[in-house]
Amino acid sequence: MPWDRNQMAERAAQELEDGMYVNLGIGIPTLVANYVGDKDITLQSENGMLGMGPFPFEGDEDPDLINAGKQTITELRRTSYFDSATSFGMIRGGKIAAAILGAMEVSEKGDLANWMIPGKLVKGMGGAMDLVAGVGRVIVIMDHTNKHGDSKLLKECSLPLTGQGVVDRIITNLGVLDVTHKGLHIQELAPDVTRDDMIAATEAKIV
Amino acid sequence: MKKVYGSAAEALDGVLQDGMTIAAGGFGLCGIPELLIDAIVDSGVKDLTVASNNCGVDGFGLGKLLDTKQIKKMMSSYVGENAEFMRQYLSGELELEFNPQGTLAERMRSGGCGIPGFYTKTGVGTVIAEGKEHKDFDGETYILERGIFADLSIVKAWKADTTGNAVFRKTARNFNPPAAMCGKICIMEVEEIVEPGTLDGDHIHLPGIYVHRIIKGEHEKRIEQRTVRTREDA
Numbered sequence: 001m002p003w004d005r006n007q008m009a010e011r012a013a014q015e016l017e018d019g020m021y022v023n024l025g026i027g028i029p030t031l032v033a034n035y036v037g038d039k040d041i042t043l044q045s046e047n048g049m050l051g052m053g054p055f056p057f058e059g060d061e062d063p064d065l066i067n068a069g070k071q072t073i074t075e076l077r078r079t080s081y082f083d084s085a086t087s088f089g090m091i092r093g094g095k096i097a098a099a100i101l102g103a104m105e106v107s108e109k110g111d112l113a114n115w116m117i118p119g120k121l122v123k124g125m126g127g128a129m130d131l132v133a134g135v136g137r138v139i140v141i142m143d144h145t146n147k148h149g150d151s152k153l154l155k156e157c158s159l160p161l162t163g164q165g166v167v168d169r170i171i172t173n174l175g176v177l178d179v180t181h182k183g184l185h186i187q188e189l190a191p192d193v194t195r196d197d198m199i200a201a202t203e204a205k206i207v
Numbered sequence: 208m209k210k211v212y213g214s215a216a217e218a219l220d221g222v223l224q225d226g227m228t229i230a231a232g233g234f235g236l237c238g239i240p241e242l243l244i245d246a247i248v249d250s251g252v253k254d255l256t257v258a259s260n261n262c263g264v265d266g267f268g269l270g271k272l273l274d275t276k277q278i279k280k281m282m283s284s285y286v287g288e289n290a291e292f293m294r295q296y297l298s299g300e301l302e303l304e305f306n307p308q309g310t311l312a313e314r315m316r317s318g319g320c321g322i323p324g325f326y327t328k329t330g331v332g333t334v335i336a337e338g339k340e341h342k343d344f345d346g347e348t349y350i351l352e353r354g355i356f357a358d359l360s361i362v363k364a365w366k367a368d369t370t371g372n373a374v375f376r377k378t379a380r381n382f383n384p385p386a387a388m389c390g391k392i393c394i395m396e397v398e399e400i401v402e403p404g405t406l407d408g409d410h411i412h413l414p415g416i417y418v419h420r421i422i423k424g425e426h427e428k429r430i431e432q433r434t435v436r437t438r439e440d441a
Contacts, residue, residue: 046308047234048381058435063237063428064365064379070235070288071434081377083384083412084234084260085316088309092327111332121293122305124285129335130309133328164332 002173003190008141010035011188012100012171015139021050023091023131025101026069028141032100042078044096046127048087051079068127088127092134099135101128103142103167105157108204110167110179112140113159125162132163144172144201151203153177153184174198183207210371211400211421215246218394218420222359223252226279230315230355230390231259231269232362232383235288235431238375239268242396242424243361248275258282258315258355258389260308260382262292267429276300282355284308288431307335310352312385317354319388319417324353360390363426364413366399368406371415373397380412387417394420 003011005028013035016022023044024032033043043052045067052067053074061072090096105113112132115125132138145151153170169187170177175198176188183205186198199206212218229247233239244263247255248271255278262281263270272278273291280302286292295301306314307329317325326349330336340351362383364373373395375383387393400423 045378047237048378055434055436057438061430061433061435062377063430064377066235066237066378066431070237070431072430072432073434075377081375081380083375083380084308084312084382085385088312092309092313092329123287124283124305125307125335126285127308129307129333130329133331134309161333 001190001192004173006031007190008171008173011176012139012141013037015098015100015169016041020097021095023096023099023135025099025128027102029100029102044087044090045073046087046091046131048082048084049075049079051076053079088130088134091127091130094134094136096135098137098139099131100139100141101131103140103152105152105154105159106140106142106167106170107154107157108179108183110165111157112138112162112167113157115162116160118160128162132166137168138166140167140170142170142172144174151201153202153204155204174201177206180207210415210419211369213422215242215396215422215424216249218422219243219246219250222392222394223247223250224358225252226254227252227358228256228258230357230360230386231257232360232381232386233268234260234378234381236264236268236429238363238379238381238383239263240361240363240396241268241426242422243394244269244271247361248272248277251277253277254279256280256282258311258357258386260284260311262286262289264288264431265291273301280304282306282311284311305335310335312382314352314355315382315385315389318356319385322354324351326350327352355389357390358392360387360393362387362393362395364395364397366401366406367395367397367418367421368401368403368415369421370403371395371418371421372403372406372408372411373413373415373418374406374410375412384413387413392419393417394422396422396424398426399423
């Protein structure tokens with residue numbers, strides 16, 4: 001059985017090591033925080049915070065305390081705050097060990113498209129381009145195929161790029177793949193998914 | 208020199224000009240200079256270029272300046288929450304320059320530090336890099352981004368002393384310090400003005416040298432996405 005979104009998030013949490021500073025994107029990546037267990041992980045929110053806590057209890061919302069998705073959140077004892085230039089200084093400077101992000105398309109060369117669909121309303125890239133260019137390791141979580149059943153792992157991205165050659169690892173409902181200079185390398189398969197299933201569902205070159 | 212003014216309109220007196228460039232602090236609706244935006248709406252100044260991470264929401268924050276069509280061009284990273292923005296953009300009334308969020312913040316900081324340009328990896332190989340100088344350093348390609356030198360900065364802090372030394376609160380700091388730094392004139396609105404010596408000099412987030420005019424007022428502080436957990440989840 002392929003993984004569901006919670007199982008994908010649980011698998012992604014295994015990528016995180018004790019002591020890491022990590023940035024989680026919106027959507028499935030947010031769920032990763034539920035599976036870090038006893039590991040000492042510090043979450044960065046790129047609007048200017050290290051040490052992001054859970055959502056507040058009803059009535060405790062603070063308009064001065066939001067995450068990069070503009071949701072109300074809480075602080076922890078270890079929390080620090082800083083301005084946006086400092087925040088992206090630590091991102092661009094490679095101080096953030098990993099970013100876990102959603103994607104619309106990933107190419108076999110590690111190109112990532114996740115910010116714009118031409119012809120649809122353009123909302124902007126926010127901090128995504130800075131994150132993928134700057135952090136130590138970029139891990140993508142996404143469904144292997146789109147709603148039409150087409151592969152989201154492509155030879156070349158068809159959508160405008162967020163970054164070129166930036167993705168290190170891809171976790172999909174079918175398994176885990178690494179970007180290598182020869183193509184995508186299967187690291188792991190979800191239960192009852194075969195290597196042939198994975199290859200059949202993938203347009204990108206698998207090595 | 209007197210920095211404290213009685214109202215946003217007073218603080219903006221003689222500063223506003225059609226066609227000027229304004230750098231605004233805030234992220235979403237968090238830490239935005241609500242009172243100064245309202246006063247700029249009332250002033251009727253037009254053809255503004257505004258550098259701000261977002262453009263408010265319909266009818267609040269910078270969204271108010273869209274409703275009155277006072278903005279000619281936005282420099283932003285994300286403009287998702289605003290139907291009027293999309294309408295004006297798609298109809299060609301409004302110019303939009305997308306900047307990656309960190310590039311926008313660094314462009315403001317750089318402008319404030321007298322740095323006209325800097326190289327960054329962000330955006331290499333994307334539409335953002337088109338038309339920009341590329342340069343290799345140690346085998347890696349970077350693009351040239353320009354510092355922003357704004358005519359006016361409008362920012363919001365939590366507390367300031369009468370000399371403009373300011374502290375921000377939690378994630379409401381965001382773009383406010385870099386936006387404050389890059390303007391020829393910076394006007395800051397705060398929730399509380401205190402006497403010099405009240406704030407610990409070791410704990411100042413933005414030194415008063417960057418702040419020329421200060422006003423105090425009541426802030427609505429609207430929440431964009433109210434997310435909570437129930438006590439049973441704990």
